[in-house]
Amino acid sequence: MAKYTVVTMPGDGIGKQVMPEALRLLKAVGFDAEYFQADIGWECWRNEGNALPELTVELLAKYKLGLFGAITSKPKKEAEAELKSELRGKGYTYFSPIVTLRQHFNLDTCIRPCISFPGNPLNFIRKKAGGGFEEPFVDVVIFRQNTEGLYAGVEWTNPPDQVCSALATHPKFKPFAGTPGADLAISVRIITREAAHKIAKVAFEWARKFGYRSVTICEKPNVLRETSGMMEEEAKAVAKHYPEIALWSTNIDAQTMWLTKNPEDYGVIVASNLFGDVISDAFAGLVGGLGFAASGNVGDEVAVFEPTHGSAPKYAELYPAIVNPIAMFLAAAMLLEHVGEIDKAKLIHDAIAQVVRDGNVRTYDMLRIPGGRNVIAQGAASTRQMTDAILASLGKVAEPELEEILK
Ligand code: NAI
Numbered sequence: 001m002a003k004y005t006v007v008t009m010p011g012d013g014i015g016k017q018v019m020p021e022a023l024r025l026l027k028a029v030g031f032d033a034e035y036f037q038a039d040i041g042w043e044c045w046r047n048e049g050n051a052l053p054e055l056t057v058e059l060l061a062k063y064k065l066g067l068f069g070a071i072t073s074k075p076k077k078e079a080e081a082e083l084k085s086e087l088r089g090k091g092y093t094y095f096s097p098i099v100t101l102r103q104h105f106n107l108d109t110c111i112r113p114c115i116s117f118p119g120n121p122l123n124f125i126r127k128k129a130g131g132g133f134e135e136p137f138v139d140v141v142i143f144r145q146n147t148e149g150l151y152a153g154v155e156w157t158n159p160p161d162q163v164c165s166a167l168a169t170h171p172k173f174k175p176f177a178g179t180p181g182a183d184l185a186i187s188v189r190i191i192t193r194e195a196a197h198k199i200a201k202v203a204f205e206w207a208r209k210f211g212y213r214s215v216t217i218c219e220k221p222n223v224l225r226e227t228s229g230m231m232e233e234e235a236k237a238v239a240k241h242y243p244e245i246a247l248w249s250t251n252i253d254a255q256t257m258w259l260t261k262n263p264e265d266y267g268v269i270v271a272s273n274l275f276g277d278v279i280s281d282a283f284a285g286l287v288g289g290l291g292f293a294a295s296g297n298v299g300d301e302v303a304v305f306e307p308t309h310g311s312a313p314k315y316a317e318l319y320p321a322i323v324n325p326i327a328m329f330l331a332a333a334m335l336l337e338h339v340g341e342i343d344k345a346k347l348i349h350d351a352i353a354q355v356v357r358d359g360n361v362r363t364y365d366m367l368r369i370p371g372g373r374n375v376i377a378q379g380a381a382s383t384r385q386m387t388d389a390i391l392a393s394l395g396k397v398a399e400p401e402l403e404e405i406l407k
């Protein structure tokens with residue numbers, strides 16, 4: 001019997017292309033795992049009216065460890081229109097399955113490392129005052145509260161009367177009170193002290209464990225006085241137990257400006273759901289963008305790791321596949337770290353670092369050319385060739401095949 005069982009959820013589009021490559025890589029570093037492939041995503045929605053089938057939830061509840069590819073999501077009305085005809089008009093509502101997973105299993109901590117690979121042509125560079133440029137080394141890990149805030153899902157267009165009456169008790173609601181319900185949309189930002197405390201605590205723990213000198217709470221407490229205020233308050237309370245780590249406080253808007261001025265100064269960043277989503281994408285842009293961005297959704301029991309990118313439908317049907325699998329590989333490495341297989345995670349990191357540094361094999365994004373059918377002719381590596389190069393750098397030439405792994 002294998003030591004670990006992982007539920008794999010390739011999902012849609014390029015999720016299906018990068019997942020098999022990640023499994024080859026995990027096998028190549030000697031990860032002793034068996035895999036259960038589970039359905040998730042757009043086809044499930046169209047055929048069943050549920051993008052997250054019950055069986056997938058059961059498998060995750062049982063095995064606690066998931067590797068996710070990407071899914072296609074569409075706005076409410078478009079989603080309804082794509083349901084198979086028997087299901088249309090029956091009250092099915094589309095919810096993003098990854099958001100649902102986060103809430104169902106209380107995957108309250110989202111970890112998003114944004115760390116430069118030297119030699120990556122997509123790395124952020126900065127003009128020097130005296131001419132020339134410099135390439136700051138970015139080593140930032142964002143901790144995003146993953147279940148609350150503006151993504152908690154408590155929202156209405158045309159809110160019920162009780163909601164309007166409750167809101168009317170707040171003096172600042174006055175200007176909105178006369179707006180007809182159908183013209184009024186409300187999304188509620190909910191922060192609990194418990195969750196605010198926990199995300200700050202895991203961020204500080206990470207900083208201590210990996211030697212980061214600062215934790216930055218990135219919110220907007222001067223305007224969002226209650227919710228961001230509570231996030232900041234709890235960060236301050238937690239910081240007292242970590243005297244060796246500085247607590248910095250920035251506003252989300254200013255942070256997005258500073259991030260290109262002095263990204264090398266930041267270490268761990270902690271933020272609520274939406275702000276964490278924003279700032280982690282912003283930092284990811286400095287270290288290679290979607291082809292290099294991975295994240296972990298971690299709860300007390302279940303953890304699911306994923307590349308940050310979506311299903312990129314326009315590339316989903318290309319053969320050979322052209323997208324960069326490194327984001328998926330970094331997600332796989334995070335999974336290894338999570339279960340304590342640190343050496344194997346390091347093998348993956350080192351192999352990626354070597355291929356990036358050598359610069360001989362680059363997917364189209366790394367060549368800075370527009371994606372499309374003809375990128376291979378322009379010298380870009382395919383998804384498979386990138387994987388093979390990373391396997392080769394591990395000393396594992398083009399092995400093993402997926403069929404072998406899923407047997
Ligand atoms: P996307 O991330 O799928 O793609 C945006 C663009 O980024 C692509 O067209 C491509 O140019 C580039 N890109 C993405 N991944 C890449 C990779 N591995 N290598 C090289 N280039 C890459 O975002 P988009 O187009 O906004 O959304 C497409 C679908 O994915 C939508 O239905 C969206 O809702 C969904 N989505 C799902 C996410 C998830 O599964 N966690 C996250 C983001 C979007």
Ligand code: MG
Pocket residue numbers: 277278281
């Ligand atoms: Mg995002």
